[in-house]
Amino acid sequence: MLKPAIIGAALSVLAACASQPAQDAGVASNLASPCQSRAVEIYFADQQDALSPAADTALRFDVASALTCRIVSVRVVGLADALTGTAESNQALSQRRADRVAARITELGVPAGLITTEALGQEDAMTGSIERPLRRRTHIEFSLSDPA
Structure with a gap:
């Protein structure tokens, strides 16, 4: 039973x-397709343009992932906060950040001709009494498609 x-x-x-x-x-x-376009943020210390070991590791991971796809373009936008420095020095800092990240992306295997850089400086940055590290970064847009 x-x-x-x-x-x-x-x-x-x-x-x-x-x-x-x-x-x-x-x-x-x-x-989602693994070759879907994506954005990545790489953060920096205050008034610095050097990649930290953690930022470099993150960037290496993101570039390695992108290299499995067909890279259409990479846009690197440097940003800075408005808490320290002048507008001019922050513009220069954001350009150095963008250039540093673009150079590292090239070292990691992305053809330089696919990369564009832009520096926004402290444009649209908020000021106030609270430290805001969110502007101490580069914004990277990987435009990707499936491999041919």
Whole structure:
């Protein structure tokens, strides 16, 4: 008596499993392509343009991932905060940050001709009594497509 009940339960479980791949296939088809364009932020210390070891590791990871795709273009935008320095010095700092990151991306294997840089300095930066490290960065946009 118990055996038919166990067999019936087992068959029900197996039947449910048999229909599961169709549902999983639908979910898998909605996953993002690994070669989807993406943006990355690389942060810097206050008034610095040198890549920290952690920032360099993150950049190496992001570039290695991008190199598995066809890289259409890379845009590097340098930013600075308005808490210290003049508008002119922050403009120069943001350009150095963009140039530093672009040079490192080239060293890591991306052709220089695919990379553009831009410096925004402290443009649109907020000032106040609270330190805001969010502007101490470069914003990198990888425009990618699937390999040919």
